[in-house]
Amino acid sequence: MGYNLIKMQKKLKKYVDESRYVHTLGVMYTAAALAMRYDADLEKAQVAGLLHDCAKCIPNDKKLKLCRQNDIPVSAVEEKSPFLLHAVLGAYIAREKYDVKDQEILDAIACHTTGKPDMTLLEKIIFISDYIEPMRSKAENLPLIRHLAFEDLDLAVYTTLRDTLAYLEKEKTCLDNQTTMAYNYYRQLIEEREKEA
Numbered sequence: 001m002g003y004n005l006i007k008m009q010k011k012l013k014k015y016v017d018e019s020r021y022v023h024t025l026g027v028m029y030t031a032a033a034l035a036m037r038y039d040a041d042l043e044k045a046q047v048a049g050l051l052h053d054c055a056k057c058i059p060n061d062k063k064l065k066l067c068r069q070n071d072i073p074v075s076a077v078e079e080k081s082p083f084l085l086h087a088v089l090g091a092y093i094a095r096e097k098y099d100v101k102d103q104e105i106l107d108a109i110a111c112h113t114t115g116k117p118d119m120t121l122l123e124k125i126i127f128i129s130d131y132i133e134p135m136r137s138k139a140e141n142l143p144l145i146r147h148l149a150f151e152d153l154d155l156a157v158y159t160t161l162r163d164t165l166a167y168l169e170k171e172k173t174c175l176d177n178q179t180t181m182a183y184n185y186y187r188q189l190i191e192e193r194e195k196e197a
Protein backbone atom coordinates (compact mmCIF):
# COMPACT_ATOMS: atom_id res chain seq x y z
CA MET A 1 0.00 0.00 0.00
CA GLY A 2 1.01 3.62 -0.31
CA TYR A 3 1.94 3.60 -3.99
CA ASN A 4 3.40 6.72 -5.53
CA LEU A 5 1.21 6.98 -8.62
CA ILE A 6 2.93 10.12 -9.93
CA LYS A 7 6.34 8.48 -9.76
CA MET A 8 4.99 5.36 -11.47
CA GLN A 9 3.48 7.49 -14.24
CA LYS A 10 6.77 9.28 -14.88
CA LYS A 11 8.62 6.01 -15.13
CA LEU A 12 6.02 4.32 -17.32
CA LYS A 13 6.09 7.23 -19.75
CA LYS A 14 9.68 6.33 -20.66
CA TYR A 15 8.78 2.76 -21.59
CA VAL A 16 5.64 3.15 -23.72
CA ASP A 17 4.83 5.30 -26.74
CA GLU A 18 2.58 8.32 -26.46
CA SER A 19 -0.68 6.75 -27.59
CA ARG A 20 -0.12 3.79 -25.28
CA TYR A 21 0.55 6.19 -22.42
CA VAL A 22 -2.66 8.11 -23.08
CA HIS A 23 -4.58 4.79 -23.28
CA THR A 24 -3.03 3.74 -20.00
CA LEU A 25 -4.19 6.91 -18.22
CA GLY A 26 -7.66 6.30 -19.65
CA VAL A 27 -7.66 2.79 -18.20
CA MET A 28 -6.41 4.09 -14.86
CA TYR A 29 -9.22 6.65 -14.54
CA THR A 30 -11.88 4.30 -15.87
CA ALA A 31 -10.76 1.65 -13.38
CA ALA A 32 -10.95 4.27 -10.63
CA ALA A 33 -14.51 5.16 -11.62
CA LEU A 34 -15.57 1.49 -11.66
CA ALA A 35 -13.86 0.92 -8.31
CA MET A 36 -16.00 3.76 -6.90
CA ARG A 37 -19.11 2.22 -8.40
CA TYR A 38 -18.43 -1.31 -7.07
CA ASP A 39 -16.60 -0.50 -3.83
CA ALA A 40 -13.29 -1.96 -4.95
CA ASP A 41 -9.94 -0.72 -3.66
CA LEU A 42 -9.36 2.59 -5.43
CA GLU A 43 -5.60 2.54 -5.16
CA LYS A 44 -5.25 -1.04 -6.43
CA ALA A 45 -7.54 -0.25 -9.37
CA GLN A 46 -5.42 2.76 -10.33
CA VAL A 47 -2.08 0.94 -10.02
CA ALA A 48 -3.34 -2.05 -12.03
CA GLY A 49 -4.87 0.26 -14.66
CA LEU A 50 -1.71 2.32 -14.94
CA LEU A 51 0.62 -0.66 -15.30
CA HIS A 52 -1.55 -3.14 -17.22
CA ASP A 53 0.21 -2.47 -20.55
CA CYS A 54 3.69 -1.68 -19.18
CA ALA A 55 5.17 -4.52 -21.29
CA LYS A 56 3.20 -3.70 -24.44
CA CYS A 57 5.98 -1.81 -26.25
CA ILE A 58 8.68 -4.43 -25.76
CA PRO A 59 9.49 -5.95 -29.19
CA ASN A 60 7.98 -9.44 -29.65
CA ASP A 61 11.30 -11.28 -29.86
CA LYS A 62 12.36 -9.63 -26.62
CA LYS A 63 9.06 -10.62 -25.01
CA LEU A 64 9.78 -14.26 -25.82
CA LYS A 65 13.34 -13.93 -24.61
CA LEU A 66 12.31 -12.32 -21.32
CA CYS A 67 9.79 -15.11 -20.72
CA ARG A 68 12.40 -17.78 -21.35
CA GLN A 69 14.92 -16.06 -19.09
CA ASN A 70 12.46 -15.73 -16.25
CA ASP A 71 10.74 -19.11 -16.39
CA ILE A 72 7.44 -17.67 -17.58
CA PRO A 73 5.68 -20.45 -19.51
CA VAL A 74 4.88 -19.70 -23.17
CA SER A 75 2.02 -21.63 -24.80
CA ALA A 76 1.92 -22.60 -28.48
CA VAL A 77 -0.64 -19.85 -29.11
CA GLU A 78 1.57 -17.28 -27.38
CA GLU A 79 4.51 -18.47 -29.44
CA LYS A 80 2.46 -17.64 -32.55
CA SER A 81 1.04 -14.39 -31.17
CA PRO A 82 3.73 -13.11 -28.78
CA PHE A 83 1.86 -9.84 -28.18
CA LEU A 84 -0.39 -11.88 -25.85
CA LEU A 85 2.59 -12.17 -23.50
CA HIS A 86 2.49 -8.47 -22.65
CA ALA A 87 -0.09 -9.32 -19.98
CA VAL A 88 1.92 -11.93 -18.00
CA LEU A 89 5.13 -10.10 -18.72
CA GLY A 90 3.49 -6.88 -17.54
CA ALA A 91 2.72 -8.52 -14.20
CA TYR A 92 6.34 -9.63 -13.97
CA ILE A 93 7.66 -6.14 -14.76
CA ALA A 94 5.21 -4.49 -12.36
CA ARG A 95 6.61 -6.69 -9.60
CA GLU A 96 10.29 -6.42 -10.51
CA LYS A 97 10.56 -2.84 -11.82
CA TYR A 98 7.70 -0.99 -10.13
CA ASP A 99 7.89 -2.82 -6.83
CA VAL A 100 4.26 -3.93 -6.86
CA LYS A 101 4.02 -6.90 -4.52
CA ASP A 102 0.25 -7.08 -4.27
CA GLN A 103 -0.84 -10.35 -5.88
CA GLU A 104 -4.36 -9.06 -6.62
CA ILE A 105 -2.91 -6.24 -8.73
CA LEU A 106 -0.45 -8.56 -10.46
CA ASP A 107 -3.21 -11.08 -11.26
CA ALA A 108 -5.39 -8.35 -12.76
CA ILE A 109 -2.52 -7.25 -15.03
CA ALA A 110 -1.74 -10.87 -16.01
CA CYS A 111 -5.26 -11.70 -17.25
CA HIS A 112 -6.25 -8.34 -18.76
CA THR A 113 -6.01 -9.46 -22.41
CA THR A 114 -7.74 -12.85 -22.37
CA GLY A 115 -9.81 -12.62 -19.22
CA LYS A 116 -10.26 -15.88 -17.31
CA PRO A 117 -13.06 -17.85 -15.63
CA ASP A 118 -14.41 -16.51 -12.32
CA MET A 119 -12.42 -13.27 -12.21
CA THR A 120 -12.10 -11.22 -9.03
CA LEU A 121 -13.77 -7.82 -8.90
CA LEU A 122 -10.45 -6.10 -9.57
CA GLU A 123 -9.71 -8.40 -12.52
CA LYS A 124 -13.10 -7.65 -14.05
CA ILE A 125 -12.62 -3.92 -13.52
CA ILE A 126 -9.27 -3.90 -15.34
CA PHE A 127 -10.50 -6.21 -18.10
CA ILE A 128 -13.48 -3.93 -18.80
CA SER A 129 -11.64 -0.63 -18.32
CA ASP A 130 -9.15 -1.70 -20.97
CA TYR A 131 -12.03 -2.22 -23.41
CA ILE A 132 -14.09 0.89 -22.67
CA GLU A 133 -11.62 3.65 -21.74
CA PRO A 134 -12.45 6.93 -23.50
CA MET A 135 -9.75 6.70 -26.21
CA ARG A 136 -11.06 3.37 -27.51
CA SER A 137 -13.22 3.72 -30.57
CA LYS A 138 -13.17 0.56 -32.68
CA ALA A 139 -15.44 -2.05 -31.11
CA GLU A 140 -18.99 -1.88 -32.40
CA ASN A 141 -20.88 -2.32 -29.14
CA LEU A 142 -18.82 0.21 -27.19
CA PRO A 143 -21.71 2.50 -26.20
CA LEU A 144 -23.66 -0.50 -24.90
CA ILE A 145 -20.71 -2.01 -23.03
CA ARG A 146 -19.75 1.37 -21.55
CA HIS A 147 -23.25 1.61 -20.17
CA LEU A 148 -23.35 -2.01 -18.97
CA ALA A 149 -20.01 -1.65 -17.19
CA PHE A 150 -21.62 0.64 -14.65
CA GLU A 151 -24.92 -1.28 -14.51
CA ASP A 152 -24.01 -4.95 -14.60
CA LEU A 153 -20.31 -5.83 -14.56
CA ASP A 154 -20.72 -9.57 -15.29
CA LEU A 155 -22.93 -8.87 -18.27
CA ALA A 156 -20.38 -6.33 -19.51
CA VAL A 157 -17.61 -8.94 -19.17
CA TYR A 158 -19.70 -11.53 -21.02
CA THR A 159 -20.57 -9.12 -23.83
CA THR A 160 -16.94 -8.06 -24.22
CA LEU A 161 -15.74 -11.66 -24.41
CA ARG A 162 -18.48 -12.56 -26.88
CA ASP A 163 -17.59 -9.65 -29.16
CA THR A 164 -13.85 -10.31 -28.85
CA LEU A 165 -14.31 -13.95 -29.82
CA ALA A 166 -16.49 -13.00 -32.79
CA TYR A 167 -13.83 -10.51 -33.89
CA LEU A 168 -11.00 -13.03 -33.51
CA GLU A 169 -12.96 -15.64 -35.45
CA LYS A 170 -13.55 -13.18 -38.26
CA GLU A 171 -9.83 -12.35 -38.31
CA LYS A 172 -9.00 -16.09 -38.24
CA THR A 173 -6.57 -15.58 -35.39
CA CYS A 174 -5.77 -18.44 -33.08
CA LEU A 175 -7.51 -18.38 -29.74
CA ASP A 176 -5.80 -18.58 -26.42
CA ASN A 177 -7.34 -21.33 -24.29
CA GLN A 178 -7.84 -18.81 -21.50
CA THR A 179 -10.04 -16.59 -23.73
CA THR A 180 -12.25 -19.55 -24.66
CA MET A 181 -12.51 -20.71 -21.06
CA ALA A 182 -13.37 -17.19 -19.90
CA TYR A 183 -16.08 -16.91 -22.54
CA ASN A 184 -17.63 -20.28 -21.67
CA TYR A 185 -17.64 -19.43 -17.98
CA TYR A 186 -19.37 -16.07 -18.40
CA ARG A 187 -21.82 -17.37 -21.00
CA GLN A 188 -22.93 -20.05 -18.57
CA LEU A 189 -23.10 -17.55 -15.71
CA ILE A 190 -25.37 -15.24 -17.67
CA GLU A 191 -27.52 -18.14 -18.97
CA GLU A 192 -28.04 -19.47 -15.46
CA ARG A 193 -28.87 -16.04 -14.17
CA GLU A 194 -31.49 -15.63 -16.87
CA LYS A 195 -33.04 -19.03 -16.04
CA GLU A 196 -33.42 -18.02 -12.41
CA ALA A 197 -34.98 -14.66 -13.24
Ligand code: DGI
Pocket residue numbers: 023053056081084112113114130164168173174175176177179180
Ligand atom coordinates in the same frame (compact mmCIF):
# COMPACT_ATOMS: atom_id res chain seq x y z
O1 DGI B 1 -3.14 -4.08 -25.01
P1 DGI B 1 -4.41 -3.45 -25.50
O2 DGI B 1 -4.40 -3.17 -26.97
O3 DGI B 1 -4.80 -2.25 -24.72
O4 DGI B 1 -5.61 -4.48 -25.26
P2 DGI B 1 -5.53 -6.05 -24.93
O5 DGI B 1 -4.38 -6.36 -24.09
O6 DGI B 1 -6.89 -6.40 -24.40
O7 DGI B 1 -5.34 -6.71 -26.34
C1 DGI B 1 -6.42 -6.61 -27.24
C2 DGI B 1 -6.29 -7.59 -28.36
O8 DGI B 1 -6.10 -8.89 -27.86
C3 DGI B 1 -7.56 -7.61 -29.18
O9 DGI B 1 -7.22 -7.35 -30.53
C4 DGI B 1 -8.07 -9.02 -29.03
C5 DGI B 1 -6.83 -9.75 -28.68
N1 DGI B 1 -7.04 -11.04 -28.02
C6 DGI B 1 -7.76 -11.31 -26.92
N2 DGI B 1 -7.79 -12.64 -26.68
C7 DGI B 1 -7.07 -13.21 -27.68
C8 DGI B 1 -6.57 -12.19 -28.52
N3 DGI B 1 -5.81 -12.44 -29.62
C9 DGI B 1 -5.53 -13.72 -29.91
N4 DGI B 1 -4.78 -13.99 -30.96
N5 DGI B 1 -5.98 -14.75 -29.15
C10 DGI B 1 -6.75 -14.56 -28.04
O10 DGI B 1 -7.15 -15.53 -27.37
Ligand code: FE
Pocket residue numbers: 052053056086112113
Ligand atom coordinates in the same frame (compact mmCIF):
# COMPACT_ATOMS: atom_id res chain seq x y z
FE1 FE C 1 -3.04 -4.97 -23.13
Ligand code: FE
Pocket residue numbers: 023027052053130
Ligand atom coordinates in the same frame (compact mmCIF):
# COMPACT_ATOMS: atom_id res chain seq x y z
FE1 FE D 1 -4.59 -1.86 -22.67
